[in-house]
Amino acid sequence: MTSRQTRILLAARPDGAPRLEDFEVTSAPIPEPGAGEVLVRTLYLSLDPYLRGRMGSSASHSSSTPPVALGAVMEGGAVAEVVRSEDPHFGPGDVVSAATGWQEYGVVAATAVRRVDPDEAPVSTALGIRGMPGLTAYGAIREIGRPQRGETVVVAAATGAVGSLAGQMARLAGARVVGIAGGERKAAWLREAGFDVALDHRDPAFETRLAEATPDGIDVYVENVGGRVWQAVWPRLNRHARVPVCGVAAAYSTTSTRVDTDVAGLMSGLVTRSITLRGFVFSDFEHLRPTFEREVADWLRSGAVSHHEDIVDGLANAPAAFLGMLAGEHLGKRLVRVSAGSGS
């Protein structure tokens, strides 16, 4: 083991869409764990849309948590292997999920990591369908959307880590499911995964296609993009429609103060059609985690649900992979493979 490692720092706050120059690849010493801490080596780093918000300086994205400090290691969740432990609960070779950020090695408190069992499923799934995006989808469908047999469910960013599970869960509940994604490759994957209809939001006639695909209106819309898709969905929402809002990709990278829609009109529509908009983050649904983990494991074993990982190799490629993800080039859960782990 060398004594130095690669880390990626936040070098600048993006003004609009992030650029490669907003990140800086550096070298730093591998830190030492103190009492109650573990030193871990990152196996997979998770790339997620919410990280754009963590970079700061977006006109419309605000958070109660301050963004990543300039010059600090970029935040992010990871699956990692314990290299050295100063805590009795963990030993070398244990696999854990931990928010170590964009670096090869990190020191974290043993109380802040979650054990990952490599025998249950590939460890990378702890960052996707069995992790944060999975629990996001699970809460969106089970607690907010609650689709009924025969209802129509529309899922934005449907090939993403959240959307693909949300859509497949809605199908299992007996709903008609329309998935929206960018491009024919993604649409083909949606049809394979059992979505009833796959629409390309880049289609100039997208609004017409959506209307054709939802002749009985829309009962549940899993919102995580905003913008043009939201504008097309809004007039088609049925009475008593439920809209779990788990992100607004269109807002993450905008500095525009242009306004899309009259909020009084939105509010009036909520009343007239008894619509629920509910924003949430995965941690609102921690109480569901035990049933979530059991159900997803069952679905993966039986093949009832499929998932796709889009893996990029090498930590130094994380910035480009992240920018590509924001631009929608990935299919499924995007991960960076940082190292192979001692067991593989």
Next chain:
Amino acid sequence: MTSRQTRILLAARPDGAPRLEDFEVTSAPIPEPGAGEVLVRTLYLSLDPYLRGRMGSSASHSSSTPPVALGAVMEGGAVAEVVRSEDPHFGPGDVVSAATGWQEYGVVAATAVRRVDPDEAPVSTALGIRGMPGLTAYGAIREIGRPQRGETVVVAAATGAVGSLAGQMARLAGARVVGIAGGERKAAWLREAGFDVALDHRDPAFETRLAEATPDGIDVYVENVGGRVWQAVWPRLNRHARVPVCGVAAAYSTTSTRVDTDVAGLMSGLVTRSITLRGFVFSDFEHLRPTFEREVADWLRSGAVSHHEDIVDGLANAPAAFLGMLAGEHLGKRLVRVSAGSGS
């Protein structure tokens, strides 16, 4: 009994705020009930903000129900007395609530009326605290807001028929309650009714006053006005705040297409703070009606909840009374006393 009656028709669709000329007072024959119908004489006519929407031609208010036809009797709920019945379930002298509209006499299907027991409470309360506005408030608090002891609840239009019950229910649940109304007379009434703080939205320093009155932020906001009050409330909503939306008075009379706020910003805020916006109408809560009627009757008997009726005499005064209500001149539930009933 004369054979003719007074009726008020919708004469024109308002362009913005309604005017007296949008209504026409006319005379018409008293109709005859057919089989399964009852002829009723209106005792009290209910004036409610949603009726502005029923007049049509508002830029931002849309409904799945078409508005009242031009030249037709203006819609509205009423408490009425049965004069003649062609249905075995009702007889002369029975008091009912029915959507007879703005007229002295109406014929309605017996299946479309609800019996009102004059021994339980004054019959006029069937249009207010024990009727549609009461059930609206009850659903807003019991099913959506669910205030917990120590939380902060803000109620807009707090002296109105919906707001006053919502605020008092939140107080009974142990919440700190801030009521918003227009003018000192209304604020004084709110303090009498037990609201912790009463704010005047006409106060130039309203935003500052609201911030001072909600040092721990806002957990539940009962929204029925929109506009400036919403703009002041929005940044103060706490994580996991619940916003029952039962009307947007600011939108009822506007033809402006001016936009208040960025919808993408709103959506982002919903996610960042896990906020729920839920639009509803009273009929979404029909399943609560039995417990609602029992609880409100108990509260009225024990004095736990107070209510106020603002009664205007004479059907011909309904248009002016309605315009005045939209302008906020009333305190409590505004009613028009149309006739005295045979029993009084």
